[in-house]
Amino acid sequence: MLNANIIHFFIFPGGLFAIFLGLILISIERILVARFQGRVGPVFYQNIIDIIKLFNKETLIPKDAKDFVFKFAPLFGFSGMLVLVYFLPIPGVYDGVKGNYDLIILIYFMALPAISHILGGGASSSPYAAISVSRELKLMLVYEIVFTIIGFTLAVYIGDGKGEFSLMEIIKYQQQNGYFLFDWKLWPAFIAFLIFVLATLEVPPFEVAHHNSADIMEGYLMEYSGAPLALFEITDALKIIVLSIVFQIFFFPSVIGGDIVINLIWFLVKTMFLVLFISLAHVCLASFRADQEFKFLIKVPVFLSIVSLILVTLSIKGLI
Amino acid sequence: MSIITRSPFLFRINTGSCNGCDVELATTAMIPRYDVERLGCRYTGSPKHADILLVTGPITARSKPYLLEVLDELPRPFVTVAIGTCPASCGIFRDSYSIEGPLDKYIEVDVNVPGCPPRPQAIIDGVAKALEIWKMKIRGQK
Numbered sequence: 430m431l432n433a434n435i436i437h438f439f440i441f442p443g444g445l446f447a448i449f450l451g452l453i454l455i456s457i458e459r460i461l462v463a464r465f466q467g468r469v470g471p472v473f474y475q476n477i478i479d480i481i482k483l484f485n486k487e488t489l490i491p492k493d494a495k496d497f498v499f500k501f502a503p504l505f506g507f508s509g510m511l512v513l514v515y516f517l518p519i520p521g522v523y524d525g526v527k528g529n530y531d532l533i534i535l536i537y538f539m540a541l542p543a544i545s546h547i548l549g550g551g552a553s554s555s556p557y558a559a560i561s562v563s564r565e566l567k568l569m570l571v572y573e574i575v576f577t578i579i580g581f582t583l584a585v586y587i588g589d590g591k592g593e594f595s596l597m598e599i600i601k602y603q604q605q606n607g608y609f610l611f612d613w614k615l616w617p618a619f620i621a622f623l624i625f626v627l628a629t630l631e632v633p634p635f636e637v638a639h640h641n642s643a644d645i646m647e648g649y650l651m652e653y654s655g656a657p658l659a660l661f662e663i664t665d666a667l668k669i670i671v672l673s674i675v676f677q678i679f680f681f682p683s684v685i686g687g688d689i690v691i692n693l694i695w696f697l698v699k700t701m702f703l704v705l706f707i708s709l710a711h712v713c714l715a716s717f718r719a720d721q722e723f724k725f726l727i728k729v730p731v732f733l734s735i736v737s738l739i740l741v742t743l744s745i746k747g748l749i
Numbered sequence: 750m751s752i753i754t755r756s757p758f759l760f761r762i763n764t765g766s767c768n769g770c771d772v773e774l775a776t777t778a779m780i781p782r783y784d785v786e787r788l789g790c791r792y793t794g795s796p797k798h799a800d801i802l803l804v805t806g807p808i809t810a811r812s813k814p815y816l817l818e819v820l821d822e823l824p825r826p827f828v829t830v831a832i833g834t835c836p837a838s839c840g841i842f843r844d845s846y847s848i849e850g851p852l853d854k855y856i857e858v859d860v861n862v863p864g865c866p867p868r869p870q871a872i873i874d875g876v877a878k879a880l881e882i883w884k885m886k887i888r889g890q891k
Contacts, residue, residue, distance in 0.1 A: 459786070463784065463786055466781035467781045467782070468781055468783075468784040468786065468787070469784055469787045470784070470786055470787065471786050471787065471789050472755075472789070475755075475756065475789055478752055478753065478755050478756040478789065479756045479791075481752065481753055481756075482753040482756045482800075485753055486824050487824045487825065489797055489822070489824060640794075645794075646794030646795060647793060647794040647795040647798070648794075650795065650798075651794070651795045651797075652795070652797060653795075653797065653798075654795075654797040654798060654824055655824070658798065
């Protein structure tokens with residue numbers, strides 16, 4: 430009855446494993462932020478308790494909300510991220526689905542959480558949510574472009590001009606020819622990818638759509654309570670896992686030997702470095718205003734990723 | 750079910766306070782020195798997420814409808830904490846023409862944290878006491 434695909438989807442590496450790991454990573458990010466500020470912070474399973482509590486609370490639905498969309502919007506992002514964790518290969522641990530064009534599907538699915546925020550916020554009939562949705566929509570258009578250009582750059586680079594959209598091929602190419610993290614032509618793309626990670630997770634320098642203690646309060650989450658809110662939080666948890674896997678596929682798919690357990694621990698170590706970077710940015714950077722954030726995103730990361738694309742194109746032509 | 754009482758979400762509303770209590774309240778979590786996150790607390794921006802309501806200020810005539818709206822929006826069960834002297838007794842603003850307080854006219858107050866303004870340690874102690882009361886309320890509901 431239980432074939433390997435079902436286990437991979439529901440238990441490991443997708444499903445339960447990814448959800449619990451993601452929630453623990455978010456709690457660890459909160460602990461790290463607290464330690465940087467000289468506090469003690471919550472326990473390492475704090476977000477799991479939060480989720481259990483939210484599932485136990487009553488769900489309120491506002492009178493003016495579009496009922497169906499309001500209830501089912503969280504499922505878009507949640508299901509998208511759940512599929513992605515099953516779909517993506519984890520270097521040395523899990524082979525993924527091994528499609529020939531999974532890079533394109535990855536680019537499509539990365540936009541789903543933001544779309545679920547937009548649908549849910551738009552259906553909730555709150556003025557705070559409306560402002561938040563208009564900001565999120567603007568920003569999403571920019572940072573998804575950055576991600577698309579980075580993916581396209583890698584595809585052109587490993588396909589030697591033709592375009593190779595398989596993630597397993599990206600991993601194999603790097604394991605034979607050296608990791609892209611140490612390739613100077615892709616350093617601008619690497620910086621752009623880190624900015625994309627911060628922007629898509631909406632941590633402080635890019636917090637305008639979800640500003641907890643300032644102008645738009647909770648933003649698109651304003652009217653949510655109970656189980657749908659818990660689904661949004663689980664989506665954020667899965668997103669950290671997905672971003673960590675994508676980071677490792679794109680720039681550093683290193684493997685130690687052939688043992689799954691050792692590779693899983695090595696994967697977790699690399700993920701912890703990403704979480705450390707996110708919490709460091711969370712602590713030491715102040716928030717942008719909405720217009721500043723849009724201008725920054727359209728100037729810096731887009732420019733950096735295009736620089737990488739040009740360098741890669743020149744190196745394929747044999748000019749550098 | 751006692752594990753879920755370790756994850757309270759806090760919502761604060763200013764009902765015409767002089768801002769003294771708000772500054773003290775913000776310091777308990779926002780400024781690195783004091784730490785309510787250690788109890789599992791998190792500030793939220795929406796009353797619909799909240800488990801513990803923190804009220805500062807005497808209830809002025811202008812802020813009363815908003816307070817009643819927030820009280821309607823909170824999911825049950827929740828705990829009310831009155832921060833400072835004002836919501837408990839209206840403080841020095843008592844008998845003014847524009848004051849409609851104190852808070853216990855509108856809702857049963859579970860914890861009073863007196864002081865003008867109270868110390869941050871006292872506020873954290875008040876939140877810890879509110880958690881005990883929240884636990885009892887959840888048990889009573891089940």
